Amino acid sequence: MRGSRLFGAAAILCGLLAPGFASVAMTQQQGGTLRVTHRDNPPSASILEEATISTDMPFMAVFNNLVVFDPESPVNRLDRIVPDLATSWAWSDDNRTLTFQLHHNVTWHDGKPFTSADVKCTWDMLTGKTDSKLRKNPRKTWWFNIKDVATDGDDKVVFHLKDPQPSIMAMFASGFAPVYPCHVPANQMRTHPIGTGPFMFKEFKQNESIKLVRNPNYWKPGKPYLDAIEYTIIPNRATMVLAMVTGKFNLTFTGELTPQLMKDIQQQAPSLQCVMQSTNTQGNLLVNRERPPFDNPLIRKAMTLAIDRKAFSDILSQGAYPVGGANLPPPEGFWGWSKEYMETVPGYGADVEKSREEARKIMRSLGYGPDHLLPLKVTTRNIQDYRDAAVILIDHLKTIYIQAELEPIDTSVWYARLLRKDFSVAMNIQGTGTDDPDVQFFENYLCGSERNYTSYCNPELEKKFHEQSMMQDIDARRKLVWEIDKQLQEDGARPVVFFAEAGTCWWPRVHGIRIARNTIYNHWRFEDVWLDQ
Missing domain, CATH: 3.40.190.10 (Periplasmic binding protein-like II)
Structure with a gap:
């Protein structure tokens, strides 16, 4: 199907x-x-x-x-x-x-x-x-x-x-x-x-x-x-x-037009040829687990529970951005979860307020509350897609006693900052370029990978990375890929917030x-x- x-x-x-x-x-x-x-x-x-x-x-x-x-x-x-x-x-x-x-x-x-x-x-x-x-x-x-x-x-x-x-x-x-x-x-x-x-x-x-x-x-x-x-x-x-x-x-530069911008540009110039596509880029939350207090898994869990993925999609794309795990969602993606499977993953349910109440309970147990907010900077790349997503993230974190401010970084040094782990919390939009689990898992989640910006490391799960890579049976491989992806999201490895769709015109x-x-x-x-x- x-x-x-x-x-x-x-x-x-x-x-x-x-x-x-x-x-x-x-x-x-x-x-x-x-x-x-x-x-x-x-x-x-x-x-x-x-x-x-x-x-x-x-x-x-x-x-x-x-x-x-x-x-x-x-x-x-x-x-x-x-x-x-x-x-x-x-x-x-x-x-x-x-x-x-x-x-x-x-x-x-x-x-x-x-x-x-x-x-x-x-x-x-x-x-x-x-x-x-x-x-x-x-x-x-x-x-x-x-x-x-x-x-x-x-x-x-x-x-x-x-x-x-x-x-x-x-x-x-x-x-x-x-x-x-x-x-x-x-x-x-x-x-x-x-x-x-x-x-x-x-x-x-x-x-x-x-x-x-x-x-x-x-x-x-x-x-x-x-x-x-x-x-x-x-x-x-x-x-x-x-x-x-x-x-x-x-x-236009590829994938630079949001759904609303593409609509606007076609109204101004009806003869332009435009295509909306899945960019195979994902918005994800990066939490540096090597920096206190984010070395505490409870804080990372609370931050993940604060995210309203549907709100990101509605605000950034009028509901066009799909939600998924590490792999590109269907129908464009071949390895992403089905909608039914996704609903079994913690944090992907429709009751966002219930998740946020759980997050607030965690934060209160750690000493935070309305009178004691956790201050932090949300670092992001200084281009509009990143800044817009970061502003929404800051708004969501307010609901769980986190007071964040935006720190925009120029592209020329953005990736160097990520490689040095020179951030505490970052809003990232990242593409892998190829819709395949080998690319996604080994590039972004392998212990020690240059692009594993959160330093997530799970040697037992990595054995499954290698297992799925060798599989010839597509259905069996997909089943294992979904299980791996679910574990990554449950672990809060780098919570995936949305998958971007954008337009190109000529x-x-x-x-x-x-x-x-x-x-x-x-x-x-x-x-x-x-x-x-």
Whole structure:
């Protein structure tokens, strides 16, 4: 039943996207600059080192992956993965060995040849098996199952896995898994990235703009069609919307429009093509369990019980945001809880006041009350989505004797603060980019993971992480995934508050835009995009 809903959603989106997809049947035109809005200043240009769409979207066009999710499929799915730098792949050794055959005659933007050594270097770097270190490695735990990577000539690379892992192909296909060049140091990739992709890096002006230009030697004949892509950083949404409706830009930054904003922008410019999608980002409460008094599990439990998830959805999206656990809810998500199962999870019931009374009882037992409030700062990223959610959280915490104030942090230092655990309580909106439990569990909940911002650690539950990862039976795997997810929420590991849905708009003169229904983190290579000038 869940699968049929997923494919039903895909069919609906195909209808929604018909104008954009049908346009590729027209004759593509060469030339022109695609002008795109951008919401904030990316922390760097290195996709492997960053954890935000602010880096992923603008710089994806510089690179290639081994494989990608099929852009013709409106839902990113494990069974819809197509070649990119790899021409083919094959499993052997009881699904513990994965061999990729690579394209010939591909060159990096600086003219050096791409070979299997670059693939090996990339994953040796990601798994920590080389002296070439990344300053940040937020997705190192994605590759927990890679034993080693070997080359077989220039055009073949072999991944040896510790255990069978069907979902590893989804990680390879993610926009967060580009291949990096062996000969370029990691620090240069942060400021002047070199790739094999359809566009070459030209300029990155902090707080102003990002500019890419056409790669004249791209290894896919005839592509790309655009001469250049320019992103202009506009932090204020009202200013961005005005610039978009007046035609200054061709495309909005992905997932930047709330349901109400998308409605408003279409009223102002009816000819704009807009799509609302699940961003595969979740609002979650981060409580630093290493800092007193939040090292007390009772306080963390009380904070979780204070949350009214429906109120978040109603205020932020007029009820459009779905509620779920760690995994993306259906129908867009394949691994999220059913509504019936979710109602069995503590804190997800409809009687919010009952939960809050339980929370107040806990707080009173710890000495807090109307005359003795717990003061704290709610740290959040200084962009509107985060600030709005943080303000709602502060209001909810007031109901259980917690007096909080907002501490907004600039994007350039936000993730560094989280990595250092330099916060007590934070409102976070985080995306994993791929709808798969291996990504979600190992990235966000594994003991010691860089992205495990709350320092949650449950070795016994981690055994189940590995157990579900190896399972071939989808239904059996989903059953175990739901049980793991329920335990994470009961433990208050990082309470999930909502899943965001947001819109992306472009003018009809832009052709070849691909939007996935279940993520904002893929399909931004722009090699098939062209302008009707």
